[in-house]
Amino acid sequence: MIERPHPHANDITQLILAVFRLNGALIEAGNRLGAPVGLTSARWQVLGVIEHGPAPVAHVARTMGLARQSVQQTADALERDGLIEYRPNPHHRRAKLMCLTPKGREALDYVQAQLAEWSERIGTGLDPEQLRAATELLHSISARVERDSHDEEAS
Amino acid sequence: MIERPHPHANDITQLILAVFRLNGALIEAGNRLGAPVGLTSARWQVLGVIEHGPAPVAHVARTMGLARQSVQQTADALERDGLIEYRPNPHHRRAKLMCLTPKGREALDYVQAQLAEWSERIGTGLDPEQLRAATELLHSISARVERDSHDEEAS
DNA sequence: ATCAACTTGACAGTATCCTGTCATAATGGT
DNA sequence: ACCATTATGACAGGATACTGTCAAGTTGAT
Numbered sequence: 001m002i003e004r005p006h007p008h009a010n011d012i013t014q015l016i017l018a019v020f021r022l023n024g025a026l027i028e029a030g031n032r033l034g035a036p037v038g039l040t041s042a043r044w045q046v047l048g049v050i051e052h053g054p055a056p057v058a059h060v061a062r063t064m065g066l067a068r069q070s071v072q073q074t075a076d077a078l079e080r081d082g083l084i085e086y087r088p089n090p091h092h093r094r095a096k097l098m099c100l101t102p103k104g105r106e107a108l109d110y111v112q113a114q115l116a117e118w119s120e121r122i123g124t125g126l127d128p129e130q131l132r133a134a135t136e137l138l139h140s141i142s143a144r145v146e147r148d149s150h151d152e153e154a155s
Numbered sequence: 156m157i158e159r160p161h162p163h164a165n166d167i168t169q170l171i172l173a174v175f176r177l178n179g180a181l182i183e184a185g186n187r188l189g190a191p192v193g194l195t196s197a198r199w200q201v202l203g204v205i206e207h208g209p210a211p212v213a214h215v216a217r218t219m220g221l222a223r224q225s226v227q228q229t230a231d232a233l234e235r236d237g238l239i240e241y242r243p244n245p246h247h248r249r250a251k252l253m254c255l256t257p258k259g260r261e262a263l264d265y266v267q268a269q270l271a272e273w274s275e276r277i278g279t280g281l282d283p284e285q286l287r288a289a290t291e292l293l294h295s296i297s298a299r300v301e302r303d304s305h306d307e308e309a310s
Numbered sequence: 311a312t313c314a315a316c317t318t319g320a321c322a323g324t325a326t327c328c329t330g331t332c333a334t335a336a337t338g339g340t
Numbered sequence: 341a342c343c344a345t346t347a348t349g350a351c352a353g354g355a356t357a358c359t360g361t362c363a364a365g366t367t368g369a370t
Contacts, residue, residue, distance in 0.1 A: 025304070028304060032304055126295075148276055224320085224360095323361105
């Protein structure tokens with residue numbers, strides 16, 4: 001009799017705990033990384049989205065998979081700190097464009113340089129195949145979890 | 156010439172994004188799961204820790220890897236909702252013990268039953284070997300990230 | 311026994327995410 | 341041209357995490 005793959009609930013639980021833990025560690029690392037230029041994970045991730053061209057808040061939110069309002073808060077903070085500025089949008093009167101200021105550009109450059117070094121430190125010695133396999137597995141689980149949530153809410 | 160495993164920064168970035176996405180999906184799923192009995196992910200996870208015996212807030216926080224103060228807020232909310240109650244601790248006058256009330260027990264039972272079904276739905280068809288391999292990889296990355304953060308803060 | 315160090319809960323403040331709601335701007339079908 | 345729908349920013353409020361600080365309880369070294 002051939003056993004169909006059927007993981008114990010425990011295998012999944014362990015993976016979930018590992019995801020929670022890594023998530024926390026990554027956010028903390030991101031905060032440390034941007035701290036010298038006054039950026040947090042949330043803030044430099046927003047800057048990264050408008051790096052190659054201005055965009056309205058709602059567009060950035062969609063790109064990042066966050067609520068419009070969350071990004072709005074972050075963006076307002078970035079404006080207060082002078083890292084971005086809002087400019088009129090020729091195509092939409094309400095949806096002002098978020099633009100990097102020189103100060104924002106400088107801060108983002110710093111973070112990206114730090115991030116490159118960090119990736120190098122973290123990644124050396126890891127097997128690229130395993131990384132890609134794990135990434136694929138996580139995606140497939142995300143898809144299942146999201147679909148399951150969606151199905152339940154429909155029923 | 157044998158290539159030493161040396162992942163592109165991109166492989167790591169992709170894994171990080173997958174972790175963020177799955178983390179979000181899991182929290183949302185946990186919230187949905189406990190909603191019928193008024194529990195969120197954060198709350199039933201706390202209940203789970205004191206399931207097999209009362210414990211003070213600080214102990215629960217250590218178990219969960221959270222700050223004492225975060226669990227305190229959750230615990231106070233659980234007490235307001237009548238799911239736990241604080242009892243005097245014979246071994247420590249300040250550190251009151253968090254105890255499940257019957258109402259809390261009932262809610263936790265419900266969540267755990269739901270969780271079992273959920274794990275079943277999510278887990279079927281996944282390869283246990285891959286799950287364990289991914290878990291191990293995530294742990295190893297967590298360890299690297301945490302050690303890296305720790306080293307930087309020391310220097 | 312005393313005192314320093316640690317632990318604990320409490321309180322204040324902050325960051326980041328969320329939902330809900332509103333008015334205004336843009337869009338598409340009739 | 342009109343109107344319903346959708347998109348957007350603004351504002352309010354809540355949940356979950358954090359740090360910092362304080363006073364009180366506990367513990368251990370001397």
